[in-house]
Amino acid sequence: MTVSVHYFARLREELGRQGEEVALPGEGLTVGELWRHLHQDAPPERLMAAVNQEQASLETPVRDGDEVAYFPPVTGG
Amino acid sequence: MAVEIYTGDFDPWEVVRQAEQAIPANARGAASVFVGRMRDFNEDEDVTGLFLEHYPGMTERELERIVAEAEARWPLLGCHVAHRVGDVRPGDALVLVATWSAHRIAARDACSDILERLKHEAPFWKRETLADGTDRWVEKNTPGF
Numbered sequence: 001m002t003v004s005v006h007y008f009a010r011l012r013e014e015l016g017r018q019g020e021e022v023a024l025p026g027e028g029l030t031v032g033e034l035w036r037h038l039h040q041d042a043p044p045e046r047l048m049a050a051v052n053q054e055q056a057s058l059e060t061p062v063r064d065g066d067e068v069a070y071f072p073p074v075t076g077g
Numbered sequence: 078m079a080v081e082i083y084t085g086d087f088d089p090w091e092v093v094r095q096a097e098q099a100i101p102a103n104a105r106g107a108a109s110v111f112v113g114r115m116r117d118f119n120e121d122e123d124v125t126g127l128f129l130e131h132y133p134g135m136t137e138r139e140l141e142r143i144v145a146e147a148e149a150r151w152p153l154l155g156c157h158v159a160h161r162v163g164d165v166r167p168g169d170a171l172v173l174v175a176t177w178s179a180h181r182i183a184a185r186d187a188c189s190d191i192l193e194r195l196k197h198e199a200p201f202w203k204r205e206t207l208a209d210g211t212d213r214w215v216e217k218n219t220p221g222f
Contacts, residue, residue, distance in 0.1 A: 009130050009202035010214040053135035055198070069132060069200075075215045076129070076160060076201025077113055077172045077192060 001027055001064035005038065008071035011047075032058030034068060046073050078148065080140040081159040082131065086166075089159065089173040096157040100177045105154055107181040109188035111174045117167035119205060119215070126206035127165040136160075139199045147176075147191050151183040158191065160201065 006019040022038065031051065035043045035058075049056045050069040062068055079096065089112045097108065115127050144156050155177040161170060174192045178184040196218050203215040 006132075008132055008200065009204070013214075050132070050135055050200070053132070053138055055139075069135070071132070071200060072202065072214070073217060074196075074198065074200055075203045075218055076131075076199050077196035077218065 001062075003034070003062055003065070004067045005034070006067065006069040008069065010072050011044075011070055027064065029062045030058060031056050031060045031062060031068060034062050035070065043070075047071075048073060078141070078144050078156045079158070080137055080144060081157075082133075082137065083159060083161045084163045086169050087159060087161065087173075089170045092157065092159055092173055093175050096155065096175060097177070100155040104179055105177045106179045107177065107184040109176050109181075109184040111172070111188055111192050112170055113172040113192075115165050115167050115169050115171055119219075123208035124167070124205045125208055126167075128204045128206075128212075129160075129162045129165060129171070130202045130204070131160075131162045132200040136200050140195065143191055143194045143198065146194075147187045150190075151176075151178065151187040152180075153178050153183065153187055156187070156191070158195070160195075160199075162201070 002023050004021055007015050012018055031049045032043055043058060048071050051060050051062065052067050093110055117124055140158050144158060153176055157175045159173040174188050176184045176188040204212055205215060206212050
């Protein structure tokens with residue numbers, strides 16, 4: 001499956017990229033498992049995520065064609 | 078209901094004045110307005126500039142969801158949310174939440190609820206520039222008092 005990954009704010013700067021298109025073998029990854037696959041490490045503490053622009057958790061499933069975003073805690077207002 | 082993202086400076090009171098035109102004049106017994114502006118200090122440091130990042134598309138959807146949930150909870154006649162993004166100077170408006178209802182508690186509680194949820198749920202991130210020229214990402218909201 002193919003997913004589009006986006007990073008924001010401090011995470012985007014630390015990783016040195018806004019995102020990536022990722023081709024993965026098979027189906028059935030969660031948001032947390034996708035992070036581990038991409039970064040070979042556990043998700044950072046307080047990591048927030050969205051799937052298809054809706055709030056998600058590390059347990060949210062990722063499907064073919066999804067837009068997955070990872071970002072630090074929000075600080076608007 | 079309206080949600081707006083501004084990429085440049087905006088006058089929140091003019092936005093309120095315009096938005097109020099759409100609320101039935103003889104029913105709008107109560108309006109509650111919150112305007113948040115950029116300070117020139119944060120956590121005991123002088124701040125000279127601020128950059129506000131957002132997630133185009135998701136940010137608007139999240140704001141619309143927060144407003145829709147407030148409209149389901151309180152009997153509102155209208156609601157207007159505006160938020161600034163991009164490079165901001167001290168004194169610029171950052172956020173506006175305005176609610177109208179027939180009665181004061183609905184207007185006031187909905188305004189407060191929308192603002193607090195915006196601060197904790199809507200995808201915006203602040204990076205501030207300090208007086209010595211260094212930048213830092215803001216890690217968390219202030220307690221609010």
